[in-house]
Amino acid sequence: xxxxxxxxxxxxxxxxxxxxxxxxxxxxxxxxxxxxxxxxxxxxxxxxxxxxxxxxxxxxxxxxxxxxxxxxxxxxxxxxxxxxxxxxxxxxxxxxxxxxxxxxxxxxxxxxxxxxxxxxxxxxxxxxxxxxxxxxxxxxxxxxxxxxxxxxxxxxxxxxxxxxxxxxxxxxxxxxxxxxxxxxxxxxxxxxxxxxxxxxxxxxxxxxxxxxxxxxxxxxxxxxxxxxxxxxxxxxxxxxxxxxxxxxxxxxxxxxxxxxxxxxxxxxxxxxxxxxxxxxxxxxxxxxxxxxxxxxxxxxxxxxxxxxxxxxxxxxxxxxxxxxxxxxxxxxxxxxxxxxxxxxxxxxxxxxxxxxxxxxxxxxxxxxxxxxxxxxxxxxxxxxxxxxxxxxxxxxxxxxxxxxxxxxxxxxxxxxxxxxxxxxxxxxxxxxxxxxxxxxxxxxxxxxxxxxxxxxxxxxxxxxxxxxxxxxxxxxxxxxxxxxxxxxxxxxxxxxxxxxxxxxxxxxxxxxxxxxxxxxxxxxxxxxxxxxxxxxxxxxxxxxxxxxxxxxxxxxxxxxxxxxxxxxxxxxxxxxxxxxxxxxxxxxxxxxxxxxxxxxxxxxxxxxxxxxxxxxxxxxxxxxxxxxxxxxxxx
Numbered sequence: 001x002x003x004x005x006x007x008x009x010x011x012x013x014x015x016x017x018x019x020x021x022x023x024x025x026x027x028x029x030x031x032x033x034x035x036x037x038x039x040x041x042x043x044x045x046x047x048x049x050x051x052x053x054x055x056x057x058x059x060x061x062x063x064x065x066x067x068x069x070x071x072x073x074x075x076x077x078x079x080x081x082x083x084x085x086x087x088x089x090x091x092x093x094x095x096x097x098x099x100x101x102x103x104x105x106x107x108x109x110x111x112x113x114x115x116x117x118x119x120x121x122x123x124x125x126x127x128x129x130x131x132x133x134x135x136x137x138x139x140x141x142x143x144x145x146x147x148x149x150x151x152x153x154x155x156x157x158x159x160x161x162x163x164x165x166x167x168x169x170x171x172x173x174x175x176x177x178x179x180x181x182x183x184x185x186x187x188x189x190x191x192x193x194x195x196x197x198x199x200x201x202x203x204x205x206x207x208x209x210x211x212x213x214x215x216x217x218x219x220x221x222x223x224x225x226x227x228x229x230x231x232x233x234x235x236x237x238x239x240x241x242x243x244x245x246x247x248x249x250x251x252x253x254x255x256x257x258x259x260x261x262x263x264x265x266x267x268x269x270x271x272x273x274x275x276x277x278x279x280x281x282x283x284x285x286x287x288x289x290x291x292x293x294x295x296x297x298x299x300x301x302x303x304x305x306x307x308x309x310x311x312x313x314x315x316x317x318x319x320x321x322x323x324x325x326x327x328x329x330x331x332x333x334x335x336x337x338x339x340x341x342x343x344x345x346x347x348x349x350x351x352x353x354x355x356x357x358x359x360x361x362x363x364x365x366x367x368x369x370x371x372x373x374x375x376x377x378x379x380x381x382x383x384x385x386x387x388x389x390x391x392x393x394x395x396x397x398x399x400x401x402x403x404x405x406x407x408x409x410x411x412x413x414x415x416x417x418x419x420x421x422x423x424x425x426x427x428x429x430x431x432x433x434x435x436x437x438x439x440x441x442x443x444x445x446x447x448x449x450x451x452x453x454x455x456x457x458x459x460x461x462x463x464x465x466x467x468x469x470x471x472x473x474x475x476x477x478x479x480x481x482x483x484x485x486x487x488x489x490x491x492x493x494x495x496x497x498x499x500x501x502x503x504x505x506x507x508x509x510x511x512x513x514x515x516x517x518x519x520x521x522x523x524x525x526x527x528x529x530x531x532x533x534x535x536x537x538x539x540x541x542x543x544x545x546x547x548x549x550x551x552x553x554x555x556x557x558x559x560x561x562x563x564x565x566x567x568x569x570x571x572x573x574x575x576x577x578x579x580x581x582x583x584x585x586x587x588x589x590x591x592x593x594x595x596x597x598x599x600x601x602x603x604x605x606x607x608x609x610x611x612x613x614x615x616x617x618x619x620x621x622x623x624x625x626x627x628x629x630x631x632x633x634x635x
Contacts, residue, residue, distance in 0.1 A: 109289035115296035123195035124473035126187035131285035133256030142258010155204035189474035224260035246331035292484035294477035325408030350418035374401035383576025394422030438568035458499035
C-alpha cells in the first residue's frame with residue numbers, strides 16, 4: 001500500500017516555470033565499481049523525495065529478497081586554493097547507488113556537490129538559490145518568479161537571448177526552473193560529452209546576466225500565461241485559498257506566481273518600476289553564499305571539481321540579510337483557527353482537509369515525528385481509521401503528513417477523499433479522526449509498543465533507501481541542490497528518507513498541537529453552489545482574490561467543537577493502532593536460482609507453475625537489477 005505519511009507534494013510551493021522546457025530523452029544508468037562500505041549503525045546516528053512503500057499488514061505481502069550492504073563515500077580529501085572539502089564528513093548514500101560523490105566549498109562560499117557516474121548518458125546540473133516567493137515585496141507579488149524567467153535571457157559572455165536553450169536542444173538536453181516559498185531552483189541536462197560548455201553557459205547566468213529590458217513585457221506575459229494555466233487547477237486554488245487566509249503579517253499569505261496585474265499594471269499605477277525592483281531583488285539575494293550547486297557527469301571528481309571552480313568562482317559573494325521567520329507572527333493563530341471553509345471546486349470532487357499549524361519541523365529531521373504520526377494515522381489494516389470510515393461507506397482515500405514546511409512553521413494535514421454519503425457525515429468523520437488521534441496519544445505512552453512500531457517504520461525506510469532505484473540525473477541534481485540548503489553535508493542524500501533517532505517526547509509534543517481549536521477545516525464539493533443557501537451554513541459568500549475561488553468561511557459551531565473535543569473520551573472500541581509487523585524483512589539473501597517445474601524445461605521465459613480450470617500462474621525471475629521487489633498482477 002502506498003505510504004500515507006509522505007502526503008503528496010502539491011505543485012512546488014510557489015510557482016513552477018515551464019517556459020524554458022526543451023524535450024529531451026530520459027536516460028540513466030549506474031556503474032558497478034565498488035565503493036568503501038560503512039557499517040549500518042551509521043544510519044542510526046544521523047527528510048520531495050519522501051515517498052516509500054509500506055508493507056501491508058494483511059492481504060498481499062511484498063517480500064524483499066536482495067542481499068545488500070549500505071555504502072557510503074567519504075568526501076575527498078583533495079583540496080586546492082580555490083575550493084575546500086566540507087567538514088570531511090561521510091556522505092551516506094544508498095547501497096544501489098554506484099556513483100561517487102564529493103562536496104566542496106569554493107572560495108566565494110558557494111557550495112557544490114560533485115557526482116561522478118561513468119556510465120550516465122546524460123550530464124546535468126542544478127543550482128538552488130535560497131530565496132523564493134516569501135521574499136517578494138508586498139507591492140509586487142510574483143517578483144521572485146519573474147526573476148526566474150528573466151535570468152536566462154542572455155549574459156555578457158553569451159549575449160544572444162536564446163543561445164543557452166539552443167545549445168541544450170542541439171545536444172539532446174533541456175532546462176527548467178521553479179520558484180518555491182524559500183528557494184528558486186534552476187536545472188538542465190545535456191548529452192554527457194557536452195557538460196563543460198553547458199556549465200560555462202549556466203554559470204554565466206549567476207555571474208553576469210543581462211536581464212534584457214526588451215524582453216520584460218514578453219516575460220510578464222509568459223508569467224501571466226503560466227498563472228492562467230493554473231487557474232482551473234483545484235490544487236493551486238486550494239493552496240492559494242489557504243495562503244490568502246493566513247495572517248497578512250506573515251509572508252506565507254503572499255501570491256507567489258504573479259500575473260500581468262501584479263507585475264505590470266499595479267506597479268505602473270503606483271509609479272514603480274518592476275525592472276528596477278527586479279534588479280534590486282537580484283542584487284540583494286543572489287549571492288554565492290546562498291547558492292548550492294549539484295553537478296553530475298561521466299568525468300572524474302577531480303575533473304568536475306576543476307570545471308566547477310573555473311566556471312563558478314566569479315559568482316559574487318555578498319552579505320545577505322537572512323529573515324528570521326520565527327520572530328514573525330505565525331501565519332495561523334487566533335481568529336484564523338477554529339474555522340471551517342466550504343469551497344466550490346472546479347472538478348467534481350469531494351475533499352476534506354484538516355490543517356494544524358505546527359512549529360518548524362526541519363530541525364527534527366533525525367526524529368521525523370510528523371512522518372511517524374502520519375504513518376500511524378495512515379494505517380490501513382484491521383481496526384484502522386481508514387478501515388472504519390471505508391466500512392461505513394464515507395471515505396475512499398486518506399493521507400496524512402506535512403503539507404507545508406518552511407522555516408519557522410509547518411502545516412500537518414489529514415486529507416480525505418469523500419463519498420457522497422461521507423460529505424453529509426463530515427462532522428462525524430472528523431470526530432473519528434480525533435478519536436484516533438486520542439488513541440495514538442495513549443499508544444505513545446506505551447514505551448515498548450511505540451518503539452517497536454517506530455523500529456518497523458525506520459526499517460522500512462532503510463529498505464527503501466538501501467534499494468533505491470535510479471532517478472534521472474536532472475531530477476537527482478535538482479533534489480540534491482535543494483537538500484543542500486536544509487541538511488548537513490553528510491545527509492543531503494539520506495536526510496529526507498531515513499529515521500535516525502526515536503524521541504517519544506517530540507512525538508507527544510506534536511500530538512498536543514493536533515486539537516480541534518488549533519485546526520482549520522476545508523471541505524470541497526461541487527454540490528456547494530453560489531445561489532442555494534442551506535440551513536446549516538448558508539451560502540458561498542466570498543471569493544478568493546487571486547484565483548476567484550468561491551467559498552464560505554465561518555467559525556466552528558459550539559456543537560461541532562463540543563463533538564470533536566469529546567471524541568477523546570468516546571473512542572470507538574473497534575479502532576486499533578497497528579502493532580509490530582511480522583512482514584518487515586530482515587533477511588536479504590538473494591534468491592536467484594531459476595525454478596524449473598517437473599513438467600517444463602523452461603529456464604529463460606516465464607514458467608507456467610499452475611494450470612487448471614481456476615487458475616493459471618506464471619512465474620519469471622528477473623535478477624538484472626537485484627531489487628527487493630515482487631510484481632504481482634492479478635487479471
